[in-house]
Amino acid sequence: MSKGIISDDRLSSLSNEEIARYSRHLLLPQIGLEGQERLRAAKALIVGTGGLGAPLALYLAAAGVGTLGIVDFDVVEESNLQRQIIHSTRDVGRPKVASAADRIRAINPGVNVITHNTRLTSENALGIIGDYDVVADGTDNYQTRYLVNDACVLLGKPNVYGSVFQFEGQASVFSAKEGPCYRCLYPSPPPPGLVPSCSEGGVLGVLPGIVGTIQANETIKLIVGGGESLVSRLLLFDAWEMRFRELKLDKDPGCPICGRKPSIHGLIDYEQFCGLKPDHAEAPVDAIEAKELKTRLDAGDKIQVIDIREPHEQAIAPFPGAKYIPLGQMVRRMDEFDEKVDSVFLCKIGQRSIFAIRALREAGYQGRLLNLRDGVGAWARDVDNNMPKY
Amino acid sequence: MAKILIPTALRAFTDGKSEAEAEGKTVGEVIAAFAAAYPDIARHLYDEEGRLRSYVNVFVGDENIRGFGGLDAPVKDGETVTLVPAIAGGGAGRA
Numbered sequence: 001m002s003k004g005i006i007s008d009d010r011l012s013s014l015s016n017e018e019i020a021r022y023s024r025h026l027l028l029p030q031i032g033l034e035g036q037e038r039l040r041a042a043k044a045l046i047v048g049t050g051g052l053g054a055p056l057a058l059y060l061a062a063a064g065v066g067t068l069g070i071v072d073f074d075v076v077e078e079s080n081l082q083r084q085i086i087h088s089t090r091d092v093g094r095p096k097v098a099s100a101a102d103r104i105r106a107i108n109p110g111v112n113v114i115t116h117n118t119r120l121t122s123e124n125a126l127g128i129i130g131d132y133d134v135v136a137d138g139t140d141n142y143q144t145r146y147l148v149n150d151a152c153v154l155l156g157k158p159n160v161y162g163s164v165f166q167f168e169g170q171a172s173v174f175s176a177k178e179g180p181c182y183r184c185l186y187p188s189p190p191p192p193g194l195v196p197s198c199s200e201g202g203v204l205g206v207l208p209g210i211v212g213t214i215q216a217n218e219t220i221k222l223i224v225g226g227g228e229s230l231v232s233r234l235l236l237f238d239a240w241e242m243r244f245r246e247l248k249l250d251k252d253p254g255c256p257i258c259g260r261k262p263s264i265h266g267l268i269d270y271e272q273f274c275g276l277k278p279d280h281a282e283a284p285v286d287a288i289e290a291k292e293l294k295t296r297l298d299a300g301d302k303i304q305v306i307d308i309r310e311p312h313e314q315a316i317a318p319f320p321g322a323k324y325i326p327l328g329q330m331v332r333r334m335d336e337f338d339e340k341v342d343s344v345f346l347c348k349i350g351q352r353s354i355f356a357i358r359a360l361r362e363a364g365y366q367g368r369l370l371n372l373r374d375g376v377g378a379w380a381r382d383v384d385n386n387m388p389k390y
Numbered sequence: 391m392a393k394i395l396i397p398t399a400l401r402a403f404t405d406g407k408s409e410a411e412a413e414g415k416t417v418g419e420v421i422a423a424f425a426a427a428y429p430d431i432a433r434h435l436y437d438e439e440g441r442l443r444s445y446v447n448v449f450v451g452d453e454n455i456r457g458f459g460g461l462d463a464p465v466k467d468g469e470t471v472t473l474v475p476a477i478a479g480g481g482a483g484r485a
């Protein structure tokens with residue numbers, strides 16, 4: 001007999017030191033000695049050691065999960081510290097997996113930490129994930145989310161899902177044996193640029209803390225084999241309104257990977273699937289470099305510079321002389337543009353501005369539309385060193 | 391009249407509003423009335439062929455409309471229509 005995802009033959013007795021350390025778990029009949037032994041036998045993989053991965057790793061380590069794998073290819077940056085509480089100020093510049101591994105070992109030397117300082121790809125994902133019992137997904141992009149989902153479905157591993165944006169979070173457990181997978185919920189990703197990332201849209205620092213601890217809770221329950229998991233349920237959390245909502249999720253019989261007649265039998269090219277390759281993108285958008293824009297402005301060229309950022313964001317690093325029309329009002333204010341004059345669109349990193357240009361084109365705008373490549377970040381880097389970088 | 395709950399990711403297109411009301415007997419009618427009131431959001435809800443985009447899930451109450459006729463799913467007066475788009479943020483967990 002085995003309960004949950006850890007088979008009984010992997011269990012062995014706890015030492016007296018372990019009994020002392022995990023006493024508060026052992027006192028819970030739902031966990032007890034057996035549950036703690038399952039935690040120690042378990043191998044959990046945390047994909048991404050960012051805002052979600054940080055609390056996940058800290059709590060799973062403290063809970064005594066025996067083997068913790070962490071995947072991340074990034075280094076710690078100053079702007080991470082507002083929410084990625086596993087990293088410290090002195091870790092800036094270090095690989096995130098190295099910094100995270102130090103903290104995990106400091107919290108619980110009994111944990112075997114395995115670091116994967118690499119990008120998860122279609123080539124390595126099955127090999128890496130195959131060694132673990134459960135996966136917790138804390139990545140920040142669609143391609144890796146579909147990759148993790150597909151690898152977990154193909155390998156039969158549960159995928160503890162969480163994602164965050166601004167003040168809003170989602171959590172679920174995708175376990176295709178019993179319930180829906182990520183593709184059942186979202187058959188395809190939004191076109192690139194349609195939904196801004198946290199690096200453009202921002203995120204409340206504690207939000208991934210809350211959602212990541214929910215993921216840790218679900219991971220522990222899957223390992224111990226008890227409670228009601230979030231399988232077939234989607235939890236929505238709004239930190240600003242302080243409201244939880246729960247929605248029912250059903251398996252999609254037509255799901256291409258976990259449905260009745262699956263069409264996906266192996267990992268695919270996720271960049272292409274997510275529309276990130278040029279041949280899949282919409283009609284290309286003309287770009288202008290920051291230096292070139294500066295030259296043209298200095299020469300007195302007639303150019304309309306349109307800042308599409310939200311007012312609070314514009315206030316961080318204002319662009320002198322720009323006309324301000326936020327992205328959300330672009331189409332309805334189209335008649336404020338002069339079609340005979342070149343227009344240059346700018347945002348923080350030159351992504352949402354592409355979207356503004358496409359929206360105008362679709363709405364029938366005929367004038368020339370240019371995108372400031374890499375946004376005001378490029379302006380701060382190449383033209384005006386006094387402009388703050390955010 | 392149905393209540394529409396607008397997710398954070400789409401509030402830039404609704405002047406920051408988190409809720410809206412719209413008239414309609416089916417989900418399709420309610421969303422069309424909502425999109426007519428906020429023209430900049432239409433592109434985010436419908437694809438070029440006018441179909442609902444597959445990265446946006448629509449729930450009436452706590453049920454996904456997919457199992458209830460999709461856009462033809464009925465909406466009763468006072469019911470809540472929740473838009474749930476895919477969000478990918480992980481607080482910059484890079485893998």
Ligand SMILES: [Zn+2]
Pocket residue numbers: 176180181182183184185252255256257258259
């Ligand atoms: Zn599925």
